[in-house]
Amino acid sequence: MIHLKNVHKRFKKPDGGWFDAVRDTTLHIKEGEIFGLIGFSGAGKSTLLRLINLLERPDSGEVNVDGQDLTVLSARELRRARQNIGMVFQQFNLMANRTVADNVAFPLEIAGWSRAEIERRVAECLDIVGLADRAGHYPAQLSGGQKQRVGIARALAPRPHVILADEPTSALDPKTTQSILDCLQDINARFGVTVVIVTHEMHVVRSICHRAALLNAGEVVETLLVDNKTVAATSELAKSLLEAA
Amino acid sequence: MEELTFAQALSNVLEMSPEIWQACLETALMLAIGLSAAIFLGGPLGVLLYLTRPGQLFAHRAVNGVLDWLVNLVRSFPFIILMVSLVPLTRVLVGSTIGPVAAAVPLSFAAIPYFARLVEQTLREIPRGVVEAAEAMGASPAQIICKVLINEARAGLISSLTILTISFLSYSAVAGVVGGGGIGDLAIRYGYYRFQTEVMVAMVLLLVVIVQIIQLVGNRLAARLDKR
Numbered sequence: 509m510i511h512l513k514n515v516h517k518r519f520k521k522p523d524g525g526w527f528d529a530v531r532d533t534t535l536h537i538k539e540g541e542i543f544g545l546i547g548f549s550g551a552g553k554s555t556l557l558r559l560i561n562l563l564e565r566p567d568s569g570e571v572n573v574d575g576q577d578l579t580v581l582s583a584r585e586l587r588r589a590r591q592n593i594g595m596v597f598q599q600f601n602l603m604a605n606r607t608v609a610d611n612v613a614f615p616l617e618i619a620g621w622s623r624a625e626i627e628r629r630v631a632e633c634l635d636i637v638g639l640a641d642r643a644g645h646y647p648a649q650l651s652g653g654q655k656q657r658v659g660i661a662r663a664l665a666p667r668p669h670v671i672l673a674d675e676p677t678s679a680l681d682p683k684t685t686q687s688i689l690d691c692l693q694d695i696n697a698r699f700g701v702t703v704v705i706v707t708h709e710m711h712v713v714r715s716i717c718h719r720a721a722l723l724n725a726g727e728v729v730e731t732l733l734v735d736n737k738t739v740a741a742t743s744e745l746a747k748s749l750l751e752a753a
Numbered sequence: 754m755e756e757l758t759f760a761q762a763l764s765n766v767l768e769m770s771p772e773i774w775q776a777c778l779e780t781a782l783m784l785a786i787g788l789s790a791a792i793f794l795g796g797p798l799g800v801l802l803y804l805t806r807p808g809q810l811f812a813h814r815a816v817n818g819v820l821d822w823l824v825n826l827v828r829s830f831p832f833i834i835l836m837v838s839l840v841p842l843t844r845v846l847v848g849s850t851i852g853p854v855a856a857a858v859p860l861s862f863a864a865i866p867y868f869a870r871l872v873e874q875t876l877r878e879i880p881r882g883v884v885e886a887a888e889a890m891g892a893s894p895a896q897i898i899c900k901v902l903i904n905e906a907r908a909g910l911i912s913s914l915t916i917l918t919i920s921f922l923s924y925s926a927v928a929g930v931v932g933g934g935g936i937g938d939l940a941i942r943y944g945y946y947r948f949q950t951e952v953m954v955a956m957v958l959l960l961v962v963i964v965q966i967i968q969l970v971g972n973r974l975a976a977r978l979d980k981r
Contacts, residue, residue, distance in 0.1 A: 561889055590891035601886035604981040605904050615890040617900070646980040666890075 510537040515569030529555040531726040542703040544713040544720030552726040594663030598675040600655040602647040609643040633661040653684035673705040762951035779853040779934035790861035791868035799872025824866040856933025871913035908979035915971025
């Protein structure tokens, strides 16, 4: 489903030096799985996620999603491919001057859906995330958890094959976190959407992931398997994260 | 000198109502041309100024640097000097250097970079993440500009336009002095040169009322559009 082959990404530091955020990394994510990217701050997990929809362009390597190498696409082709990859953000990134319904409608407007189709799909998606009664509200009138549900509904609206979630629960309290994780898991189970989720909490991995890559200094240290809410790990780093959770 | 009663002053002013009405129309014409130029040329310039900033959609150091410098350059001219130095251009464009249409040339020239800067500043307040979300959803640059940037900044843009309108109401009075006409011109011609103080006072009061109304309408509209 998602194949990252030897992707490398470095950033220029203010002092003129270079910082290798992702080092020559190869990663395969299967169709229909919930895959975690876990690590401490600065491990490169967000950058790795953003490489998948080319919000960051790799300096080298191949990004293959749904059988298509994204790095060779034209700008127009890339925009089409991105409509098939939903994204959920830590800070929600909703448009403040659009209602909940209009936020969810946005990706569909872009994709050129008809008004009637949009209306039907928006209602469907708000129903899935349990916000059907908030359609006419503005984001400022919602709680953090509700905003993130709108973010999920928006990502889900164009029926994507993949949803990328960048620390979707890090701005939320523990109780709301669980409900958002349940929501993602529900979407994965019902629609078979592949979910890639970035987190610094082992709890998130244990709670909904099938597998996870443990990252450190831009490299995959270990691929963790989750079985029945227990995480099998061998590396010291993974064990320390497990103990902390 | 004979003491002027209030009743006399009022009748003097009222006698001039055709001229006052004419002056209002001239001011309105100058503002309409200047503001249109600001919106349709300065607006896109402001968007471009924003989009070429580092980290933005069309980040381009050289283009951004040149635009930034040009906007500052025009904005650093005192308006009256800009007006005088644009006389040859005005003659070419309008065929005359007198009248409200001629005065609108330097007004437009000053309004374009002024509004461009206001637009740029307003757009900078939109969280980067919101634009990034639109990019991630596959929005084209045109869709990002029209559906995200302008819509998210709409309240700020109305406030900017309010500031611009009020600034240029007073600029139009300066333009009036060199033959542009308008309310400010009337105030100076009658009130200052002919010692008809009551006309000057009436014109200033009129301007005060107009400014208050513009600000009130601007505030109301911005508040209604702002859902943040």
